[in-house]
Every structure is written in C-alpha cells, then in structure tokens.
Amino acid sequence: MSSNTVKKTWVENYHLRPDGHPLTADLVGKAVRLHYKSGHVLEQHWLTDHCVLWKGISGGLDGHSQKEKYNAVNITENIFLITWIEESTTTRVDGPDMSGPWLTDVVLDFDKMIATASWMGPTDDNQVEHVLDQATMSYIECDEPSITNE
Numbered sequence: 001m002s003s004n005t006v007k008k009t010w011v012e013n014y015h016l017r018p019d020g021h022p023l024t025a026d027l028v029g030k031a032v033r034l035h036y037k038s039g040h041v042l043e044q045h046w047l048t049d050h051c052v053l054w055k056g057i058s059g060g061l062d063g064h065s066q067k068e069k070y071n072a073v074n075i076t077e078n079i080f081l082i083t084w085i086e087e088s089t090t091t092r093v094d095g096p097d098m099s100g101p102w103l104t105d106v107v108l109d110f111d112k113m114i115a116t117a118s119w120m121g122p123t124d125d126n127q128v129e130h131v132l133d134q135a136t137m138s139y140i141e142c143d144e145p146s147i148t149n150e
Contacts, residue, residue, distance in 0.1 A: 012085065014071070024074040025049035027082070031142035032108070033057065034115055034135035042135075044082075044106075046072075047145045052084065068104075078110040086121070113137045 016023065027046035034042045040059035046052050047067075055065040070084040086102035102121035109115065115137055120130040 021073045021075050021081070024072050024080065026074060027072050027080060027108075029142055029145070031140045032115075032137045033140050034117075034137055036117070036133045036135040038131070038133045040133070043140060045143045046070075047143065052082070053143060075107070080108045080110075082106050082108065108137065110137075 028049055029046065031043060031045040034040075034044065036042070036059070038059070040061060041057040042059075042061065043055040043057060044052055045055075050069050050071070051067055052070045053065060053067050056062045066086065068084040068086060070082050073081040073083075075081055083105045085100065086104065087100045100121060102119055104117070104119040106115055106117040113136060115135045117133050117135065118131070120128060123129050
C-alpha cells in the first residue's frame with residue numbers, strides 16, 4: 001500500500017425509522033459562516049443533496065477546504081443534523097495530513113443561528129481527539145454547485 005493510500009476504517013450503517021426524522025435536501029444552495037468558540041472560523045456550502053464544501057477561514061484550518069459526502073436530517077423546522085466522515089484532513093495549512101477517519105456531526109439551528117459540532121479523529125501522537133464546539137452562524141453566498149466533483 002502506498003503512503004498516499006487511505007485505508008477505509010469505518011462502515012456507514014444507517015437505520016432510519018419511517019416515522020423518524022427524515023433525510024432532507026433542504027440545505028442545498030445555502031451557505032453559512034461558523035464562528036466557533038475554539039477560534040475556528042469555517043464556512044459550509046451545501047452544493048448538492050450529498051456534497052458539502054467546507055472552508056477554513058481562520059484558526060487551525062485557515063486556507064484549507066474539502067468537499068465531503070454528507071447526510072442531512074431534518075430534526076424540526078429550521079433545525080438540522082448533518083453528518084459526514086472525512087478520510088483525511090489537514091490540521092494546519094503547513095501542518096501534517098491526519099489520516100482519518102474524522103467523524104463529524106453538526107446540529108444547525110437556523111432560528112437561533114447557532115451550531116453545535118462534534119468531531120472525533122486521530123492526533124499526530126496516535127491519540128484520538130473528541131471535540132465538542134459551538135458556533136454562531138451567519139448566512140453567506142453559496143458557491144456554485146457546478147464546481148462539485150462528487
């Protein structure tokens with residue numbers, strides 16, 4: 001296996017009830033800037049019903065961006081849970097690539113314009129880090145869906 005190969009170390013396993021919170025495409029065409037308490041400022045652009053582009057604006061992910069395959073669940077009107085798994089990411093633009101998986105879940109409340117994010121993944125010293133962070137949100141212009149490479 002080459003050093004550039006990322007071995008998939010997870011299985012996605014969804015069990016959604018017919019009367020449960022439905023998967024939704026309601027976020028497509030929207031974008032927000034998230035100002036996290038930790039100092040990260042990130043943007044999320046929902047380009048399609050399964051492709052989100054996130055961008056680091058400042059903090060440890062400044063200058064980094066990735067497209068991820070996501071699922072969105074409509075909890076209630078204007079409140080969503082989004083979830084995705086990153087195979088790898090960069091902790092800093094000049095930092096080491098961290099092979100995944102990075103498990104990411106974000107609850108977005110468009111009424112209060114706040115988000116709560118939980119992510120877990122490997123550190124550069126072979127530990128596992130779990131982060132729980134909260135952000136204020138503001139609307140921004142969404143990138144064009146035509147740039148996706150799903």
